[in-house]
Amino acid sequence: MNYSVGLTSILVVDDDPIAAEALRYTLTTFGYDVTVAGDGIEALAHVRTGKFRIVISDVEMPEMSGIDLCREVRKRDACGYTYMILLTGRCDTDSVVVGLNAGADDYIAKPFHPSELQMRIRTGERLLALESRDLMIFALAKLADRRDHETGGHLERIREYSRLLSLELATDPEFSEEIDEVFIQLIYDTSPLHDIGKVGIPDRILLKPGRLTEDEFAIMAEHAQIGGDTLKAVAEAYPKAAFLQMAHQITISHHERWDGSGYPNGLAGRQIPLPGRIVAMADVYDALTSQRVYKSAYPHHVASKIIQEGSGSHFEPRIVEAFLTLEDEFLAVKEHYDQRRNKASDQFLTQLPPLTIGAANSPEMDRT
Numbered sequence: 081m082n083y084s085v086g087l088t089s090i091l092v093v094d095d096d097p098i099a100a101e102a103l104r105y106t107l108t109t110f111g112y113d114v115t116v117a118g119d120g121i122e123a124l125a126h127v128r129t130g131k132f133r134i135v136i137s138d139v140e141m142p143e144m145s146g147i148d149l150c151r152e153v154r155k156r157d158a159c160g161y162t163y164m165i166l167l168t169g170r171c172d173t174d175s176v177v178v179g180l181n182a183g184a185d186d187y188i189a190k191p192f193h194p195s196e197l198q199m200r201i202r203t204g205e206r207l208l209a210l211e212s213r214d215l216m217i218f219a220l221a222k223l224a225d226r227r228d229h230e231t232g233g234h235l236e237r238i239r240e241y242s243r244l245l246s247l248e249l250a251t252d253p254e255f256s257e258e259i260d261e262v263f264i265q266l267i268y269d270t271s272p273l274h275d276i277g278k279v280g281i282p283d284r285i286l287l288k289p290g291r292l293t294e295d296e297f298a299i300m301a302e303h304a305q306i307g308g309d310t311l312k313a314v315a316e317a318y319p320k321a322a323f324l325q326m327a328h329q330i331t332i333s334h335h336e337r338w339d340g341s342g343y344p345n346g347l348a349g350r351q352i353p354l355p356g357r358i359v360a361m362a363d364v365y366d367a368l369t370s371q372r373v374y375k376s377a378y379p380h381h382v383a384s385k386i387i388q389e390g391s392g393s394h395f396e397p398r399i400v401e402a403f404l405t406l407e408d409e410f411l412a413v414k415e416h417y418d419q420r421r422n423k424a425s426d427q428f429l430t431q432l433p434p435l436t437i438g439a440a441n442s443p444e445m446d447r448t
């Protein structure tokens with residue numbers, strides 16, 4: 081594991097040993113840890129070790145070209161992104177397009193100035209840092225979610241449903257101004273945080289097998305305010321972080337209802353931020369079609385009926401319409417994660433054991 085920014089490991093791939101050594105020298109003076117591979121096959125073996133997040137490859141090489149190498153690397157990107165920079169002597173647009181299509185992130189024409197290369201590598205490092213950020217946020221959301229969702233998959237589905245609804249609404253001129261590519265990426269990344277405030281709800285309520293009493297539900301409902309307040313504090317400290325703004329909007333407003341009868345603020349209609357209106361539907365669909373400690377899973381058609389009945393009361397009618405055009409896609413997402421749950425090989429983050437707080441710890445705590 082490599083924690084130091086100055087020691088990023090870079091893999092250089094070039095069949096010309098002199099060019100490769102020159103590049104190694106330059107990159108080493110920039111402070112990178114450099115390994116050289118003489119061809120694509122050797123490079124792939126290095127990439128598979130997971131040590132290299134940045135690869136700089138020549139395009140024209142015998143056996144496997146830099147472009148084929150990109151394709152191969154992209155096939156196996158599952159455990160973290162590899163940032164690929166291609167180097168070529170030919171700076172014609174055709175090879176640029178072919179390289180980018182093959183999955184290259186950047187493209188530098190030889191000869192290049194070392195400081196240009198350094199700048200391109202920094203761009204790659206920034207992108208990789210963002211990926212780590214997204215994964216960390218998702219891991220924290222998972223930690224909170226493990227208490228009440230033993231079977232997993234809830235957060236993965238919520239973000240897929242939220243993205244599907246956003247993509248569909250974006251085709252409507254009424255929404256297309258607000259829902260752009262950035263919006264869709266942000267809702268995908270922040271919707272898993274919607275229930276983060278549940279960390280403040282005691283087990284006896286969160287995990288109660290039956291219906292909640294009115295008092296218990298009032299405590300349960302605080303999760304929206306707790307999550308909202310927490311993210312608001314951070315969002316105010318970093319007002320330019322759109323990510324935090326949306327995370328705040330979603331946590332605070334995902335239980336508001338279109339007719340104003342929701343919580344915590346009783347907002348109505350378009351007073352409710354759009355991401356909250358979208359995640360509300362994603363969340364309810366998932367709650368209805370999943371087993372909870374307090375309910376069994378309903379089949380899709382029952383969930384669909386409940387959502388349609390909620391049009392204009394719980395949900396914005398236009399979002400219910402979007403849902404109705406997406407029913408097959410929703411079902412496909414649900415079935416995908418139902419299948420994943422049965423596959424032992426696919427348990428990364430999807431199926432962590434449930435966290436028990438309180439009950440399991442209390443005997444020891446009593447002793448102190």
Ligand code: C2E
Nearest residue numbers: 285286287288289290291292300335363364367372374375
């Ligand atoms: P959740 O389980 O993720 O449910 C999210 C939302 O889905 C609920 O928000 C509700 O709008 C909808 N929903 C869930 N189950 C049903 C259902 O059977 N019928 C209908 N029509 N809608 C349903 P809500 O009601 O504000 O609840 C927020 C959270 O409070 C729930 O999140 C759950 O963690 C908890 N909760 C709600 N009711 C109970 C309950 O009776 N027992 C327990 N133990 N927890 C409950």
Ligand code: SIN
Nearest residue numbers: 214215218268269429
């Ligand atoms: C992301 O948040 O974009 C990556 C996290 C994941 O796919 O699990």
Ligand code: SIN
Nearest residue numbers: 291292372374375394
């Ligand atoms: C529930 O039954 O758990 C909540 C139903 C609702 O309030 O819509």
Ligand code: FE
Nearest residue numbers: 274275334335
């Ligand atoms: Fe919630």
Ligand code: FE
Nearest residue numbers: 274275363367
């Ligand atoms: Fe939820």
